[in-house]
Amino acid sequence: MSTDIADASAVKHTNRETERNILRYALGVMSPVCVMVIWQWEMAYVTPTLVTMLIGPPAKPLPKKLYFYLAMAMLASLALGLVLIRLLEPYPLVAILVMGGSLYAIFYKTAQGVSLLITALLLLSVLTYPSLAMLDIELSLDTALGVSLSYLIALFSAAIMYSIMPPAPISAQQVAPPEKKRSSSFHG
Secondary structure (H helix, E strand, O other), X not given: OHXXXXXXXXXXXXXXXXXXXXXXXXXXXXXXXXXXXXXXOOOOOHHHHHHHHHHOOOOOOOOHHHHHHHHHHHHHHHHHHHHXXXXXXXXXXXXXXXXXXXXXXXXXXXXXXXXXXXXXXXXHHHHHHHHHXXXXXXXXXXXXXXXXXXXXXXXXXXXXXXXXXXXXXXXXOOOOOOOOOOOOOOOO
């Protein structure tokens, strides 16, 4: 009978945590949307997408130090994009070589487990900004700065939502006991 009460308590706690996650997700995505709509900004669609990547399921709160690293990665990707934009017009062959080397480095780091957010920003800076620069350099610069600002707003929004609505601590009831390994008949 005591196990029934414990099981019911765990289910109730899990449902409350699920509702809390949904509310955090909804408010976390909608708050920057409201700010962007009031601000009437053309790049308003980017911020909710980035916030979704930060706080949407199955995301977990980031360590405070990681927010700094993500902001630094954003600045690095912006710098890389600006360098590529400026190289493209006078030195297109050099720009293509730098793009190829950058793509190799991005895919190499991604294979090692770099954050999806960092990968997305770096791919934008290497592929999108130079492509836009071939059409219009001002458009490319505006897009690069707009995505960077969206990224910073998304980081800020995620940090605020996790500080206002932190996830519940994992209790002993929620942690499943480790499974015992079964020995295979092939290994004795």
